[in-house]
Amino acid sequence: MEQSNRTMQIIIMSLVVLALLPSLVFAAVQHVTVLPAPTIITGQITHTNNNAGIPDVSVNLTNATTMNVVGSTTTNGTGYYNFTNFNAGDYYVKASKIRYWDNTTAVNVTADETVNLSLWLVGDLNNNGISAGIGDLVLMNRAVLWEIPGDWRWDLNRNGRIAGIGDLVLMNRAVLGEIILT
Ligand SMILES: [Ca+2]
Ligand SMILES: [Ca+2]
DSSP: OHHHHHHHHHHHHHHHHHHHHHHHHHHHHHHHHTOOOEEEEEEEEEETTTOOBOTTOEEEEEETTTOOEEEEEEOOTTSEEEEEEEESEEEEEEEEOTTBOOEEEEEEESSOEEOOEEEOBTTOTTOSSOTTOHHHHHHHHHHHTTSSOOOGGGOTTOSSOTTOHHHHHHHHHHHTTSOOOO
16 A cells, blocks of 8 residues: 555656646746857047047946946057956947047947947047147137037037037137136
8 A cells, every 4th residue: 555655656746747847948948048148349449530549538338228337447558448248238338538528339239349439539629639729719710600510519518509609718718728628
């Protein structure tokens, strides 16, 4: 009788395992497929005027879904940076350094990616690598007089108005060496 009970127990256990098997296998497969591969982003941050690498640029990696900053680094002496060991997905790469306009780009990371960005010096309207030179002042004056169209780089006081009087005042003061445009 005891032997028969034991046999029955084994049979029931076997049936339970068999019944659970498909969901166990499914769970295992699901687990494998949702594990994204770790990826790498590398790139160089350069000057818009001569494509030379810029050192000491802050580069942030933001998850585009959660908007959490998941990585933060600084460019080396030749403007290169990298992010390692994060999951594939949608991200923003943002480069910023004082005296330069920020630059951000969206990137869909599926494998290792190269993301290069260029930075524009604030107040360098003619893009010759010198902020608040005479050529920049001439351009600002002409845009204020509506002789040429300006763009967002002409909004030095960041009030949303391109080539306004406030922007001209800032450019004048920078040309005179009273302030440094940032
Ligand atoms: Ca200039
Ligand atoms: Ca303005």
